[in-house]
Amino acid sequence: MQPMRIGVIGCGNISGIYFKNLCSVFGNVTVAACADLDASRAQARAAEYPGVRVCPVAALLADDTIPLIVNLTTPKGHYPVAMQAVAAGRHVYGEKPLTLTRAEGQKLLDAAARAGVRVGNAPDTFLGAGIQTCRRLIDEGVIGEPVAAQAFMLCHGHESWHPDPEFYYQTGGGPLFDMGPYYLTALVTLLGPVRRVTGSARISFPERTITSEKKRGQRVRVEVPTHIAGVMDFASGAIGTLTTSFDVWSSEAPCIEIFGSEGSLSVPDPNGFGGPVRLRIKGEKDWREVPLSAGFPGNGRGLGPSDMAEAIRAGRPHRASGELAYHVLDLMHAFHDASAMGRHVMIESTCERPAPMPPGVFDGRWPA
Ligand SMILES: NC(=O)c1ccc[n+]([C@@H]2O[C@H](COP(=O)([O-])OP(=O)(O)OC[C@H]3O[C@@H](n4cnc5c(N)ncnc54)[C@H](O)[C@@H]3O)[C@@H](O)[C@H]2O)c1
Numbered sequence: 001m002q003p004m005r006i007g008v009i010g011c012g013n014i015s016g017i018y019f020k021n022l023c024s025v026f027g028n029v030t031v032a033a034c035a036d037l038d039a040s041r042a043q044a045r046a047a048e049y050p051g052v053r054v055c056p057v058a059a060l061l062a063d064d065t066i067p068l069i070v071n072l073t074t075p076k077g078h079y080p081v082a083m084q085a086v087a088a089g090r091h092v093y094g095e096k097p098l099t100l101t102r103a104e105g106q107k108l109l110d111a112a113a114r115a116g117v118r119v120g121n122a123p124d125t126f127l128g129a130g131i132q133t134c135r136r137l138i139d140e141g142v143i144g145e146p147v148a149a150q151a152f153m154l155c156h157g158h159e160s161w162h163p164d165p166e167f168y169y170q171t172g173g174g175p176l177f178d179m180g181p182y183y184l185t186a187l188v189t190l191l192g193p194v195r196r197v198t199g200s201a202r203i204s205f206p207e208r209t210i211t212s213e214k215k216r217g218q219r220v221r222v223e224v225p226t227h228i229a230g231v232m233d234f235a236s237g238a239i240g241t242l243t244t245s246f247d248v249w250s251s252e253a254p255c256i257e258i259f260g261s262e263g264s265l266s267v268p269d270p271n272g273f274g275g276p277v278r279l280r281i282k283g284e285k286d287w288r289e290v291p292l293s294a295g296f297p298g299n300g301r302g303l304g305p306s307d308m309a310e311a312i313r314a315g316r317p318h319r320a321s322g323e324l325a326y327h328v329l330d331l332m333h334a335f336h337d338a339s340a341m342g343r344h345v346m347i348e349s350t351c352e353r354p355a356p357m358p359p360g361v362f363d364g365r366w367p368a
Contacts, residue, residue, distance in 0.1 A: 004309040005032035007060045007090075009081050010072035011045040012036070013162065014095065017301045018072060023049050025298075025364045026306035028313075029068075035060045057081070061088040067312070070305050071095065075172030079104040082119070086111045091312065093120035093305040096181040098325040100172040102333055105326045112322065118312065119322030123182050124304030126189045127319060128273025132295025132357045134258070134265055137279065138190055139356070143260025146191055149240040152253035153179040153271075157226070157246035163214045168246070174224035175244035176201075176332050179271065183242055183256065184328045185320075186270035190258060191234045193350040194331055199230035201339040204247040230335040235350070242335075273300045296362045310366045319354035327351040 006022055006029050008015060015034075022031050033053040036042040046052040060066065061084060069085040071078060071094040079099040085092040086108065098121050099105040112119045125131065138146060153175060159165040167173050188194070203222050210218045226246040233239055243253075256267035263281035268274060274297050278287045296303050304320035311318035327349045334345040358367060 003028055003030040004068055005066045006068050006070055007066040008034040008070045009057055011041040015045055015072050019045055019049055021302035027365050029306050029309045032066050033060050074167045082108050086115050086117055091118045093308055096122040097177050098329045105329050109322050120304055120308040120318050120320050121325030123185050124320045125182055125270055125273055126186050127295055127303045127357055128300055129292035129295040129297040129361055130268035130275050131186050133277045133292045134267045135190055135356050136294050143265050144262030146238045146258055146260050148238055148259045151183045151242045151256040153244045154248040154251040156249050159208050159210045161212050163212055166220050169220050169222045174226055175246045176228045180244050180332050181328050182270040184331055187240055191238050192236050192353050194232045194347050195235045196344050196346050197230055197232045197334045198338040198344040199335040201225035201228040201336055228335055294359055295357045323351040
């Protein structure tokens with residue numbers, strides 16, 4: 001079977017790993033063309049991969065040999081670029097967050113449904129071996145009934161390393177919209193959808209100074225909360241807490257822990273694909289590491305669109321779906337809304353838990 005031809009729009013920082021994986025790790029897809037508002041970025045990326053055509057966005061979308069678009073623009077570009085792709089009759093997989101607002105997210109899903117095309121969205125790290133192994137343990141009842149979960153993403157922002165970090169402090173950025181999708185997508189994969197949330201949020205530093213090389217010394221005005229503490233009630237009855245922050249210099253808090261009626265599960269960093277997965281069942285004296293037993297163990301960014309291509313061919317639902325990303329977007333807005341309004345917010349959206357990856361560690365080649 002010929003690999004599905006993908007068009008990449010947005011050839012910045014994160015596009016490197018996508019190109020590598022889509023061109024050489026996941027055998028069912030390949031990058032056929034790429035585009036960027038800054039053509040030199042598209043040219044630079046394409047130069048690494050012979051055969052990848054560089055063209056303007058409109059020309060890329062007009063090429064009907066390319067059924068699937070991967071949208072790696074910054075958050076403000078997610079909605080307009082995805083809508084253009086859908087209008088051209090293409091399936092589209094985007095970086096996170098799905099869109100900036102709930103209204104845009106809903107319009108995108110509606111437009112795609114009307115056009116008969118699919119929407120997929122990052123993150124796809126939950127298809128990695130770490131989260132998939134945790135999923136298997138929970139589904140097999142190893143920790144009993146999940147009672148609660150706690151999750152922490154605490155750091156001091158991205159202006160120390162990202163060459164163009166402004167978007168992290170504008171609408172669509174902040175620790176919740178930037179990093180929350182990894183945590184919330186993992187939690188929804190593990191525990192199912194959420195029915196209500198509450199939370200508190202603040203901007204601790206109204207201005208930040210870039211210390212990465214290109215823009216060293218430039219100041220960035222902070223438009224979005226940078227420390228958010230949220231509480232969520234899962235439809236299953238489990239209670240989760242999530243703290244995301246760009247205001248913390250150091251912390252020893254775990255990434256995610258799930259507490260069950262029979263024991264506790266230490267979930268690896270959901271911003272990665274690997275382990276370690278650790279377990280401690282009631283009565284055991286210490287934590288023990290569990291071998292990874294499902295999902296992709298390496299840096300597998302691009303596994304989402306690869307799964308989407310496979311799902312389109314097989315006529316099955318894809319895992320990193322627009323519905324899942326919309327539920328996550330809804331939760332992130334609801335944490336901010338709850339803080340502003342001083343109350344719980346009921347969550348109107350829901351989604352299915354995505355299907356688990358096939359058993360066994362995945363090597364990038366889909367079973368025939
Ligand atoms: N950098 C990371 O480590 C990282 C990791 C995971 C996810 N992401 C996500 O990936 C996305 C991109 O991040 P990045 O770090 O690569 O940003 P970046 O600024 O390095 O690159 C984005 C590129 O998109 C292009 N672009 C923006 N709007 C466009 C449009 N309308 N049409 C065509 N091109 C357009 C820009 O010119 C730029 O080259 C963001 O949503 C980010 O949250 C980034």
